[in-house]
Amino acid sequence: MKIFTTKKELQQYLLQIKGLHKSIGLVPTLGALHKGHISLIEQAQKNNDVVVCSIFVNPTQFNDPKDLEKYPRTIEADIALLEQVNCDILFNPPVSEIYDDNEQWHLEIGPMEQLLEGKSRPGHYQGVTQIVSKLFNIVNPDTAFFGQKDYQQFSVISKMVELLKMPVQLVMCPIKREADGLAMSSRNIHLTTADRQHSLVLSKTLNWVKENFNRSEIQQLKHKAELMISAEEGVELDYFEIADGETLLPANEDTKTIVALVAAKVGKTRLIDNVLLIHGQ
Ligand code: PAF
Numbered sequence: 001m002k003i004f005t006t007k008k009e010l011q012q013y014l015l016q017i018k019g020l021h022k023s024i025g026l027v028p029t030l031g032a033l034h035k036g037h038i039s040l041i042e043q044a045q046k047n048n049d050v051v052v053c054s055i056f057v058n059p060t061q062f063n064d065p066k067d068l069e070k071y072p073r074t075i076e077a078d079i080a081l082l083e084q085v086n087c088d089i090l091f092n093p094p095v096s097e098i099y100d101d102n103e104q105w106h107l108e109i110g111p112m113e114q115l116l117e118g119k120s121r122p123g124h125y126q127g128v129t130q131i132v133s134k135l136f137n138i139v140n141p142d143t144a145f146f147g148q149k150d151y152q153q154f155s156v157i158s159k160m161v162e163l164l165k166m167p168v169q170l171v172m173c174p175i176k177r178e179a180d181g182l183a184m185s186s187r188n189i190h191l192t193t194a195d196r197q198h199s200l201v202l203s204k205t206l207n208w209v210k211e212n213f214n215r216s217e218i219q220q221l222k223h224k225a226e227l228m229i230s231a232e233e234g235v236e237l238d239y240f241e242i243a244d245g246e247t248l249l250p251a252n253e254d255t256k257t258i259v260a261l262v263a264a265k266v267g268k269t270r271l272i273d274n275v276l277l278i279h280g281q
Helices: 007-019 035-047 065-070 075-084 124-139 148-163 186-190 193-198 200-212 218-230
Strands: 002-004 024-029 050-055 089-091 143-147 169-173 235-244 258-266 269-277
Touching: 002 007, 007 024, 007 050, 007 089, 007 124, 024 035, 024 124, 035 050, 035 143, 035 169, 050 075, 050 124, 089 124, 124 148, 143 148, 148 169, 148 258, 148 269, 186 269, 193 200, 200 218, 200 235, 200 258, 200 269, 218 235, 218 258
Parallel strands: 002 089, 024 050, 024 143, 050 089, 143 169
Antiparallel strands: 235 258, 258 269
């Protein structure tokens, strides 16, 4: 695997690849890689000739400095994992390579920016769009791969690509789960043994909502789900929403694509999860 830490060297190398008319897939990550990330790399390998993984703990998307400081950094293990799955290129720049001092960014994303994660983490999606647009401009990928676990992030990035008319195709890959249902996340490292047990209420509740989706009204399902999660020891519910999969506004009985999304603090760790709901299934 080729490892680049500067834009210039990466771009010079990618120019040669583009000269050979090879397609490029990009998997942007914050590192602390797990099987969920690896599934993105594998999907990118299926769809593209060359795969670039970026590892960059992007400071502008963390509204809480403690969260940024605490974010797991496991670069040696990440490199070993990427080599094991034959990833072609790793882009692992320092912050100074990506940001100039006092750099400004604002993208008018629309109402979605203020909902759910956006409400709990003000400015988060400005930071996400800022870094993802930079990575798209540096790598110029044909296709970029993101996990469904960050469903709202995928919607926001799709909106950015549409607004800025960026020539990249986006692919959303399914959530990878542990055997007991917990959605894989780099943050799971922080869960204590007790937290780990309590965290299961999130996927269990989402599954319960999915199973009962065609049997109950949306408002009743949401209310019951909120009660189920709030009743779990050590879990502090942030939001549970049954939303329109396109706008992320609350869904009603006529909404076509529906997604149930949850965020909660389990012990000291904030987790998110979601499930797509289908009428008539
Ligand atoms: O989902 C993530 O890991 C990050 O938000 C991303 C897309 C790599 C941007 O920093």
